[in-house]
Amino acid sequence: MAGKGNIFVSRQSWAAATPRLIYACLVYSMGSIFFGYDGASFAGVQAFTPFARKFGEFNAAKRIYALPPALASLMNSLALIGKFLGTLLVGPLIEKLGHKKTMLITCVTQIVGVIIQVTSSTPAQYTVGRVIIYTAVGLVENVVPTYQTEISPAPLRGFFVGSIQLFLTFGSLIAGIVNNSMSTSKTDAGWIIATALQVLPAIIILVGIPFTPNSPRWLVSKDRSEEALSVLQKLRREEDVANGICEFELAALREEGTKITHKQPWVALFNSKNRRRTGIAVSIMSLQQLTGVTFSSSYGPTFYRQVGLGGKAFVYAAVNNGVSVVTAIIGMLALDAFGRREVTFWGNWIQALFLCLIGGIGSKANRTQSETDGMVASFILYAAALHATLGPAAYITAAEIGTASLREKTMAFSTAINVVVGFVVVFTTPYLLSAPYANLGAKLGYVWGGFAALGAVWVWFCMPELKGRNLEEIDQLFDANIPAWKFSSFKTQGMSHDMALFENQNEKLEMDDLEHAEDVDANANPKV
Secondary structure (H helix, E strand, C coil): CCCCCCEECCCCHHHHCCHHHHHHHHHHHCHHHHHHHHHHHHHHHCCCHHHHHHHCEEECCCCEEECCHHHHHHHHHCHHHHHHHHHHHHHHHHHHHHHHHHHHHHHHHHHHHHHHHHCCCCHHHHHHHHHHHHHHHHHHHHHHHHHHHHHCCHHHHHHHHHHHHHHHHHHHHHHHHHHHHHCCCCCCHHHHHHHHCCHHHHHHHHHHHHHCCCCHHHHHHCCCHHHHHHHHHHHCCHHHHHCCHHHHHHHHHHCCHHHHCCCCCHHHHHCCCCHHHHHHHHHHHHHHHHCCHHHHHHHHHHHHHHCCCHHHHHHHHHHHHHHHHHHHHHHHHHHHHCCHHHHHHHHHHHHHHHHHHHHHHHCCCCCCHHHHHHHHHHHHHHHHHHHHCHHHHHHHHHHHCCCCCCHHHHHHHHHHHHHHHHHHHHHHHHHHHCCCCCCCHHHHHHHHHHHHHHHHHHHHHHCCCCCCCCHHHHHHHHHCCCCHHHHHHCCCCHHHHHHHHHHHCCCEECHHHHHHHHHHHHHHCCCC
C-alpha cells in the first residue's frame, strides 16, 4: 500500500471533494428541492383567491374566499400520510435495490402526484395528489442523507449531508418567488403553474442519476467488494487511488466482517445494542418538528395574514426563504467546523429567543410599526437559526448514527416519527392559530419556543458529537457506553481509527498500522 516509514497526512480535507463526489451528492441533493417546494408552494397556493374560490368557500365576515379551517387542516395534514408511507417503504427499497433505483422510483412518484394535482377539480383529488407527492418526499428524505453519508469522507459528511437543508430551503425560496408572482393571477392558471413546476427537479434528477455510482457500503453489504472498490476509486482523488488508500478504506469497511454488513430486521432497532442510537435519532427528528419547522413552511403566509400583515404576506415569506438559504449554507460549514452538538445547542436557544419574541410582540393588541417590524424580523431570524442548526443537524445525526446493518431502518424509523409529530403540528395549527378555536395567533410562538428551550437541554445531556468520525468509528463509540459529552474526546482503535486519522489529516499513520491494514485486507478480500 505504501512505502516504508511514517506517513504524515498533510492534505486539506477539501481536496477530498472530487468532481465525481460533488456531482453525485449534487444530483441527490436536488431531490430535496421538491421536498421543500411542495410545502412552501401549498402554503401560498391555499391563499390564492382562485384556488380558494375553487376548493373553499366565501367568508362573509372577512369578505374573501378561503379554505375553512377544517378543510385547510385536512389538506395540509393528510399529505403526511404519504410521507409516512414513503418512510416505511424506503428502508426495504434501499436494502434490496440500492439508492440509485430507489431515487428513480422517487422521481416517477413525484411526477405522477403533480399530474393528479394540476388536473384536480375537487379538494379530494388535489389532496390525493399531495399524498402521492409526499410519498416521494418520504422516500427522498431518507435516500438523500443515507447515500451522502455513505459516500462522503468523514470531514465532509456534515457539509454534504447538510446540503439537504440548503436545497430544501432553496425549493422553498423558489416556491415563495413563484407564489409571489402568481398570487395576483385572477384565474386558475396561477395555482396550476405554481403546482406544476414541482416536476422540473424530478426530470433533472432522472437525467442525472444514471451517471452516479452506487454506495460502496451498500455494495459491500451485497458481497460485491470488487464493485465497491471500483466506486471508491471513482470517488477519491487520483493520488489516493495510486497510493492504495481505496483498498485501505475498503478493508476498514470489512474489518469487523459480516456482523456489520448484513442487514438486520426492524426489531433490532430496539435491542440493548441499538436502542440508544434509535432514541437519539427519533428525539432529534421529533425536536425538529416541535420547534415549528412545519408551521414555518406550511403556514408562513397564513400566519402573516392572521396577525394583520396580509398585504405583504408573500413578500415576507419569500424574504424568509431567501435568508434561510444563506443560513443553510452557513450551517453546512459550521456543523463540520464546530460540531453537531455545539451548533445545535446554541441554535436551539436562539430559536427559543426569537419564538418567544414573536409570542410577546405579536400578542399585543395595538402594535406600533416598529413592533410589527420586530415581529417579522423575529420570525425570519427564527427560521434562519433553524435552517442553520437544528434543521440540517437532525438529518445528519439520524443518517450517521445508525450502525451499518440498520442505517436505512434507523433513518426511516426516525423519519416516520418525524412525520407523526409533523402531522400533529400541521393538523392542530389551524385550530391553535385561528378563531373560533384556541385563537392563539402569535402566542403560538411561546409553544414552539418552549420546545426549543427543552431541546437545548436534551442536546446537552443526550446528543453525541460525531464530527470527523467515520461511520465505522461510531460503532466503537456506542459500544464504549460513554456519556454524550465524552464522545468527542474518546479515542477509537483499529483500522477505522486509522482511516479517520488519514481523513482528518491531524495525526500520523504509523507503518505498523498500515501493515495491519494490508493483512486484514488480504484476509478479508484477497482478490481486491
